Amino acid sequence: MTVLGGVPRWVAALAALGALFVVLPLAAMITRVNWAEFLPLITSESSVAALLLSLRTSLAATALCVVFGVPMALVLARARFRGQKILRALVLLPLVLPPVVGGIALLYTFGRRGLIGQSLEVLGVTIAFSTTAVVLAQTFVALPFLVLSLEGALRTVGTRYEAVGATLGAGPTTVLRRITLPLVFPALLSGAVLSFARALGEFGATLTFAGSLQGTTRTLPLEIYLQRETSPDTAVALSLVLVVVAVIVVGFAHQAGSSGLRGGAIR
Amino acid sequence: MKTTTASAALFLALGLALAGCASNAETAEPAEPSATTDALEGTITVFAAASLKGTFTELADDFEAANPGTTVELNFAGSSDLVTQITEGAPADVFASADEKNMAKVTDAALAEGEPVDFATNVLEIAVPPGNPAGIESFADLAGSDAKVVVCAPAVPCGAATAAVETATGVDITPVSEESSVTDVLGKVVSGEADAGLVYVTDVIAAGDAVEGIEFDESDEAVNTYPVVALKDSAAPDVAQAFVDYIASEAGQKVLADAGFGTP
Numbered sequence: 001m002t003v004l005g006g007v008p009r010w011v012a013a014l015a016a017l018g019a020l021f022v023v024l025p026l027a028a029m030i031t032r033v034n035w036a037e038f039l040p041l042i043t044s045e046s047s048v049a050a051l052l053l054s055l056r057t058s059l060a061a062t063a064l065c066v067v068f069g070v071p072m073a074l075v076l077a078r079a080r081f082r083g084q085k086i087l088r089a090l091v092l093l094p095l096v097l098p099p100v101v102g103g104i105a106l107l108y109t110f111g112r113r114g115l116i117g118q119s120l121e122v123l124g125v126t127i128a129f130s131t132t133a134v135v136l137a138q139t140f141v142a143l144p145f146l147v148l149s150l151e152g153a154l155r156t157v158g159t160r161y162e163a164v165g166a167t168l169g170a171g172p173t174t175v176l177r178r179i180t181l182p183l184v185f186p187a188l189l190s191g192a193v194l195s196f197a198r199a200l201g202e203f204g205a206t207l208t209f210a211g212s213l214q215g216t217t218r219t220l221p222l223e224i225y226l227q228r229e230t231s232p233d234t235a236v237a238l239s240l241v242l243v244v245v246a247v248i249v250v251g252f253a254h255q256a257g258s259s260g261l262r263g264g265a266i267r
Numbered sequence: 268m269k270t271t272t273a274s275a276a277l278f279l280a281l282g283l284a285l286a287g288c289a290s291n292a293e294t295a296e297p298a299e300p301s302a303t304t305d306a307l308e309g310t311i312t313v314f315a316a317a318s319l320k321g322t323f324t325e326l327a328d329d330f331e332a333a334n335p336g337t338t339v340e341l342n343f344a345g346s347s348d349l350v351t352q353i354t355e356g357a358p359a360d361v362f363a364s365a366d367e368k369n370m371a372k373v374t375d376a377a378l379a380e381g382e383p384v385d386f387a388t389n390v391l392e393i394a395v396p397p398g399n400p401a402g403i404e405s406f407a408d409l410a411g412s413d414a415k416v417v418v419c420a421p422a423v424p425c426g427a428a429t430a431a432v433e434t435a436t437g438v439d440i441t442p443v444s445e446e447s448s449v450t451d452v453l454g455k456v457v458s459g460e461a462d463a464g465l466v467y468v469t470d471v472i473a474a475g476d477a478v479e480g481i482e483f484d485e486s487d488e489a490v491n492t493y494p495v496v497a498l499k500d501s502a503a504p505d506v507a508q509a510f511v512d513y514i515a516s517e518a519g520q521k522v523l524a525d526a527g528f529g530t531p
Contacts, residue, residue, distance in 0.1 A: 113459040128460045129415065129443035211417065211444025211455065218445075226447050229347045229422040 026243060033240055034233040041237040049215045050223035051241065057131060057219060058199040061138035065195040068139075069146035070188065074176070076147065077154035088151075095144040102140050103208025110136060111209075133210035134217050138199035145198050146191040153187030154180070190256035197249040201242070308336040309503030311510060312358060314349040315341060316365035316493065317450060318389065321473050322526045323363065329522070330513050337506050345448055346424065353378060353498065360507040363495040363514070365389075366424040370494040380504065383494035386514050388529035390490055391428055392468045393481040394456045401462035406432065406483040409440045414462040417455045420445035425452070428489035429465050435488035453478065467491070469527040492531050 004012055034041070041047065076088050094102055110117045110127045117127060127133050161183065165175045181188070203221040210217040212226065220242055227235040315323045320343045327339035342349070342359070346369040353359050354376050362379075363386075364370040370383050395403050401414035409416050418440060419426030426445065433440060446452045449466050456464040457477045471480035495514055497507040513519050520530065 107458055107460065111458060111460050129417075207447070207451065208454070211460075212420065212446055212451075213442065213444050222447070226420050226422055228351070229345070229420075229447070232351070 029236060029239060029243075032232075032236050034237065037233060038237050038240075041231075041234045042241055044234070046214055046218075046223060047234065047238055050218055050220045050238070053131070053134075053215060053218065054200055054220040057134045057138055058196050060135045061142055061199040062192055062196040064135065064139045065143050065146045065199075066188070066192055069143050069191070069195070070150060070181075072143075073147045073150035073154060074180075077151045078159070091147055092144045094141050095148070099137075099141055099202065099204030100208050103137060103205035106133075106137060106140060106205060106209045129211045129213065129217060131216055134206050134219060137205035137209050138202045141202050141205055142195035142198040145194040146188075149187050149191035149194065150184060153184040157183045186256050190253040193249055193253040193256060197246055197253070200245065200249070306336055307334045307503075307506050307509055309506045310338040310340060311360035311501065311503050311506045312340040312342060313361040313363065313510065314353060314357070314359040315343055315361075315363040316346045316349070317343050317448065318365050318467055318469060319343065319363055319493070322469075322523050322528070325522050326514060326519055327510075329518065330510055333513075334506075334509065337503075337509075339510060347372075358502075359498050360501040360503065361495065361497055361510055363493060365493055366427075366491055367494060368424070368427075370496065373496070373498070378499055379496040380499050380501070380507070381497060383496040384511060384515055385492050385494050385531035386519070387493040387523045388490050388531050389467045389469055389493065389527075390486040390529065391425070391432060391465050391483075392471050392486065393483060394453060394464045394466045394471050394474070394478040395462065395481060396456055396459045397476065397479055399479055399481075400459075403463045403481060405481075406436060406485050407438050409463060409465075410438045415443045415460070416440055417444045417446060417452050417461040417464040418442045419449055419452055419465070420447060423447060423449075424491060425449040425465070425467065428491055431489035432485050436485045438485075467527075472527040490529070493528070 007015075042051075072091060076084065076091070107114060109115050110120070110133070112118070112121055112126065112128050120127065127136065157180075161179050162175050165179045166172075170178065201221060202219070203225065206217065206219060207222060207225075212218045212222045218226070220238060224235045224238045224242070227238065313323065313327065323341055323343075327341055331337055331339055342352075344352075346365045349359075349362065349364070350369045350372045353362060353373060362370070362373055364373075364383075373379055374383065393403060393406065393409065395401070401412065403409065403412075403414060408414070418429045421427055421430045425448075429440075432438075443461065444455065446455070449470055452461075452464040453466050453470050453474060455461040456466075457474065468480070468482070468486075471478060495511055497504065497511050501507045514523075524530070
C-alpha cells in the first residue's frame with residue numbers, strides 16, 4: 001500500500017524519475033559484470049592489494065577525521081569568534097572543490113617542493129609517493145563530512161544539558177565527555193561512516209598527489225581506473241565491489257543517523 | 268485531477284524537449300547529400316589520443332582554413348578511453364590512436380571505414396626537472412640510484428613501451444609510481460615530485476622549459492606507431508576521409524615532425 005502523504009502526484013513522478021536516474025546506471029553496470037570470472041577477477045593479486053590498501057588508508061583517514069573533526073565541529077558549533085562564518089566556509093571547501101584541485105593544493109603543501117614538504121624533506125620525511133600521501137588526500141576530502149554532520153547535531157542538541165552539568169560543578173572536559181559527546185554520538189558515528197565512505201572513493205586528489213603504485217598508493221578507485229585500459233571486466237567487477245561496500249556503508253550511516261534523530265528527541 | 272493534468276503536461280513538455288533534441292540532431296546531418304560539388308562541407312568529430320592535442324589542434328585549424336565550410340570538433344583522451352567511447356556508440360568520424368593495439372579494437376569491431384593509415388611514430392625520452400637534481404644521464408641511471416622515477420603503468424601504451432625497453436636492455440627500474448597516463452608522469456616531473464620520468468619525445472618538446480629531456484639510444488626498442496582511420500556511420504564521410512588524407516599529406520606531416528613525431 002503506497003501512501004503519498006499529501007505529496008502531489010507530479011512530485012512523486014519527478015522523484016521516481018530522479019531515483020531511476022541514480023539506480024539505472026548502477027543496474028546497467030551490473031548487466032556488464034562477467035559473473036563466470038567474477039571471483040578470480042576480484043581476488044587477483046593486484047585487486048586484493050588495492051582493496052586492502054583502500055580499507056587501510058580509509059580507516060586511517062577516518063581516524064584522523066575524528067581526531068581533528070570533532071574539535072573543529074565543537075569550536076564551530078559552540079565558540080563565538082570573529083571570522084567564524086568564513087572559517088566554516090573554508091573548512092567545508094573540500095566538499096565542493098573538484099578533488100583534483102585538492103590534489104594540486106596538497107602537492108604544493110606537502111610535495112617535495114611544497115610549503116611544508118620542503119622542510120619535511122630536510123628532516124628526512126618524504127610524503128610524496130607514500131601511503132601517507134594517500135591518507136592525507138583522503139582526510140582532506142573526507143573531513144568536511146564529519147565536521148558538517150557533527151556540527152549540525154551539536155546545534156540541534158543545544159546547550160541546555162551542558163549548562164546544567166556546568167552548574168553542578170562539572171569542568172568543560174567532563175561536560176564534553178559525559179554530556180556532549182554521548183548526546184551527539186549517533187551523529188559522530190554516521191559522520192565517521194560517511195567520511196570513511198568518502199575516503200574509500202577518493203580518486204582525484206590521490207592520483208594527483210600520491211601517485212599510483214601497487215600496494216603503496218594504488219587504491220581501489222585507481223586500480224579500477226587503470227584496469228579499464230586492459231581489462232574492462234576487472235574494472236566492472238571491482239566497481240561492483242566498491243558499490244556494494246558503499247551501499248553497506250551508506251545503509252549503516254543512515255541507521256546511525258536515524259537513531260541520532262531519536263536521541264535528539266529527548267529534549 | 269488537477270495534479271494529473273499537471274503531470275501530463277510535464278511529461279508532454281519533457282517529450283517535446285526530447286523530440287526537439289532528436290530533430291536538431293537530424294538537421295545537423297547534411298541536408299542534401301545529392302549536391303555533389305567539389306567543395307567539402309560538414310562537421311566532423313575527431314577522437315584523437317591525448318598526446319596529439321597540440322598537433323591535431325593545429326592540423327584541424329589548418330584543415331578548416333583550407334576547406335571553408337568544414338568544421339572539425341576535437342575530443343582528446345587516452346586511446347583506450349576513446350575506443351570505449353567509440354564502441355559504446357559515441358558519434359565520432361575519425362579516430363587517431365596512440366598505438367596499434369587500440370586501433371585493432373576498433374577495426375575488430377568493424378567500426379572503421381577502410382584500412383587505418385600509420386601517420387606518426389613516437390619514442391620514449393627521459394624527462395627530468397630543470398637542473399636535473401638527481402643527475403640522470405642515461406637509461407641505466409634510472410635503475411639503481413636513489414632517484415625517484417615515475418613511469419606509466421604497463422597497462423597503458425607508454426608503460427608497455429617502457430617495459431619493452433627495460434626487457435631489451437636488462438635495466439630494471441623500480442618506480443615510485445606507475446601512472447595511468449603519460450600526462451600524469453609529466454606532471455610529477457614538472458612539479459618536481461619525481462626526479463625523472465619516462466615520457467614521449469613529443470611530451471618533452473611540448474612541455475618547453477618546464478622539463479629537460481634526455482634522449483637515449485635504447486628508445487629504439489619501443490617505437491609507438493600512431494594509426495588514424497575514418498569511422499563508419501559518419502554524417503560527413505567525405506570530410507572525414509579528407510581529414511585523414513590531410514594528416515598523411517606533406518603539410519600535415521610537417522606539423523607532426525615539428526612537434527617531434529617521427530615518420531612511420
